[in-house]
Amino acid sequence: MSLATRLSPPALDDSRGAFFDARPPASGDVDLSVTIGSLTLANPVMPASGCFGPELGRLIPVDEIGATVTKTVFAGSRGGNPAHRLTEIPAGMVNSVGIPSKGPRGYLSDLHPAYAELGVPVIISVGGHRPDEYAPIVAELDAAGAAFEINVSCPNLDRNGVDIGADPDAITQVVESVRAVTDKPLIVKLPPMVSSIVDCARAAESAGADALCVSNSVPALPLDSVTLRPALGNVIGGLTGPSMRPIILRLVWLTSTSVQVPVIACGGIETANDALEYFSVGARAVQVGTASFSRPYAMVDIVRELTQRCRAAGATTVAQLVG
């Protein structure tokens, strides 16, 4: 319903005008493009699933980022978790939104049109409770997505609370089944809390993934320090934000040195410099989540600054910059 809100145009003295207009000159000199399977993105900056919606298009020039990523779409309708769904901790936040979803049909009718209007490739995130839930969703959304992000980091009700994404065999099953129903590029988004992320990454690659996203949020149980009761309605949530960065940097380093496909880094990225940290350990693209909440223009700033830093260093690609 949020997207149906009818809005008046912004006032003319709108301060964001300058930001919208301040596009850096077309960058014939700098090539930020990145290729994921058959899809080439103009630049390597995109939102993290669940941390973006077409609503943000009102606040920033979305066409400057490389792609959009939808919130994870599940097979059925889900209401999501009880309140509170968010809390903040030092250098991080924990959410237990619980992935409300209206299913693929609801996505196509209520959400996709607004995504499609934004003018950048739409990567549709798909989730499931069981390995066999993924392929039907992707099949139904095949025409809509420029690529799919396979979110295997959801608690799997069949498997004793262990993530699908913690089990290389389950990953293989999911990715092979999805690969069978689409030719679109597949990004597999892994969970961080696994015994061997390298085994998970290799399983995804062998089963046909065109890229990996490393990683989802870190499971956590924040307490209200006064009441000593769980701070979130769902008790457990996902920790995100800058305090995760060194944890995820290690995982990106481990995976990017173990697979051939590009690794998209996700975890605590707030600035172009944070993105460069990930590029320097092998990432080829980045996703921005938590940072957009406080600074809606964080992604656009990163794209612009990456361009500028390449120029300033006389580099034509980010690879040269961190090489």
Add this chain to the structure above:
Amino acid sequence: MSLATRLSPPALDDSRGAFFDARPPASGDVDLSVTIGSLTLANPVMPASGCFGPELGRLIPVDEIGATVTKTVFAGSRGGNPAHRLTEIPAGMVNSVGIPSKGPRGYLSDLHPAYAELGVPVIISVGGHRPDEYAPIVAELDAAGAAFEINVSCPNLDRNGVDIGADPDAITQVVESVRAVTDKPLIVKLPPMVSSIVDCARAAESAGADALCVSNSVPALPLDSVTLRPALGNVIGGLTGPSMRPIILRLVWLTSTSVQVPVIACGGIETANDALEYFSVGARAVQVGTASFSRPYAMVDIVRELTQRCRAAGATTVAQLVG
């Protein structure tokens, strides 16, 4: 060599005198004791391995804490990792000290005498690269330790970089072999980054552990944000401190509801309130690491405040306080 340093007595106007003297009245009313196998500790507060040494006995009244825990002792001599071994990040620090060790013999001759003088039970932490390295060390140290903490969270050179502690079978092997050579209580210290900590916890319990310590530090790769080079000589280190707390709270909750033996919480504990957070999710004792660096008296403060908070609430045990 550090312990051999000969020191002059502190000056009389020593400000810590008041702290040393400020012991709370003997607590017939409050019972903070905790039992680990055959060992009963006066209270549930102890240092985290590697974050304590007899040197701290010069700064705080160590006999007020429940136990001491040694730095992990390995079979052979190890020099530890190259500099830098420490760095700080928002709400956390990362260390790659690398566990320098002089082996069990070196421990007995150079370190144990000073530990033994402190007047509280000495829990000796033991580590290994392979499952078969543990039992001989414990056998050699059996007479010295009041209990042993089996640190299975060390990178295992035999197993492709995967922790011994991430593999329930390897845990079983380690714990059974150690159980065979000692009757002293065994605490198994688990790593946090595992696919199913519950499986690891159950394996340790079945193999004869008397308690679990949850958990060791979170593997991380901090970069120097200016040079974009690794901030630590060893590239990878362990993240500790308050930003881990919600991550470890979840693991303590998961394990303490899955095993019968007591769970000792370790991760980001700075205050009595932090300890109470862990008690409220099922922990029976706590270890304090990073917090002691900035506030050497952190552990003693926690013991004193737990006593006071019990009294203030009319509780005779911590369990009543968080019940």
Add this chain to the structure above:
Amino acid sequence: MSSTGTAGLEGLVRVRPPETGLRPEPTWDEAEVVAHEVIGGRYHRLVLHSPSIAARADAGQFVMITVPSAPGERVLLPRPMAIHRRRVATGDLEVIFNIVGRGTDVLARAVEGDALLLTGPLGRGFEVPDGDGPVLLIGRGIGVCAVMGVAEDAQAQGVPVLAALSGRTRDTVIGEADCDELGAEPVIVTDEDGSSAIEALETILRTRLDGTPPRVVMVCGSGRLTRLAVALGREWNVPVQVSLEAHMACGVGYCHGCAAPIAARDDVEGPLVCVDGPVFDAGDFDEVA
């Protein structure tokens, strides 16, 4: 907004029917801190220069304020704050807040001349229906800030306003000066003299209204007061609008952090406080617990 968040309001509120007018498009803005003072001994009043937001905000809308980073410390999520006053002539808006945690603690250290990043105006505000009688505003504590914009609009439209301003003590009651400035009739009730008790307040309001029911009741800041408003609204057969709070991350509708716990079914999400609210209709009387 309710001091208890949305807890206990299940069934008490519902999303209003689709609005007929256009809602102002949100923007973000680096707003200069024009003034910062402590009022009522504990509240921080910030005057922020943001013509684009001040000029367009509807009564009852809010802003997300990004907490500036101080060295050695950062607060990650922006903080939602009601737009207490819109001063279109000077391009300023006012927010008043309470220090309750890390974020407001850092905000309280903003000084004149600082720039604060605002996103707004956000959410769906109050809507004054046509009709007779005054508008009855009921605010408690910081909740007064959510409703004061209505008094600004009412003054412009010549609609009389009766504003019940509740607080613990006389000097912590917010909004009296605003009422004076806006020609609204303030009713100050406090815990210390007992006048803020539900029965006492009800009696005072009936006396002041003197038999003329208001055309609408708008309430924020207390579950108890919301229940009173609903009861009176039913008796008078007038609409009751209530402003709620929820923990928020994005403020514009995409993070789904702020769903109110008032969904009809388990597989349907509750309305989002940031875009479907923060102002909701009070529910059918039958739904009231």
Add this chain to the structure above:
Amino acid sequence: MSSTGTAGLEGLVRVRPPETGLRPEPTWDEAEVVAHEVIGGRYHRLVLHSPSIAARADAGQFVMITVPSAPGERVLLPRPMAIHRRRVATGDLEVIFNIVGRGTDVLARAVEGDALLLTGPLGRGFEVPDGDGPVLLIGRGIGVCAVMGVAEDAQAQGVPVLAALSGRTRDTVIGEADCDELGAEPVIVTDEDGSSAIEALETILRTRLDGTPPRVVMVCGSGRLTRLAVALGREWNVPVQVSLEAHMACGVGYCHGCAAPIAARDDVEGPLVCVDGPVFDAGDFDEVA
């Protein structure tokens, strides 16, 4: 301490033979900030009231300063700082620091009357050998602070001191006033006039010493200057002592965070800068890279 940490000093330094005297027992103390001023345009000078530490510290020892927590996020590790001056009469000690990161940034906001938690005195300081000739101190930048305690002791013992104080510009050189106060002879050399270049400094030192070799050279703050000191020390056949830096957590010897990369073998740990140092002997000349 070296601006490059211990990097590049492998083989250049070694642990000194066991000390003969007793080392002061460390303690922790809530020290009051007695004064805080910015000097040389960029350095922060803190005067801290801590009689128990000031009265007992040896020259070249250091303190760990716990960074006070600001609301919000905190700096976790204490910061090692040389004890620049010990003022036993007033019970104060002085530290001078540079803002280089998060920790020093927060420390720079300490104001008079604040309490700072100190642990100290720590480490093994400089040891002035018996002998003839003056003590030659060489300090660069903030490294001057590590050696100034030696000038304090030398004054008490009537030993002459020649202190080479190096810095980028004239006004950022630390220690001139201290030398005046302590009767030490300062030699100010700077990058801006070229006098801090190794050859220039060597010439200046030889001229000032006028053929009388010092009894000891003590150096801190620069790898280049350390190499110069080692070369001169060898020529004169006098001991050279150098103060090093390392990232530290505990400061007292148990965390093993500060091992210097100068171990003889892979399976043996390097000396701990916090207890075996921060002052080391310069190594055999043959070891110098």
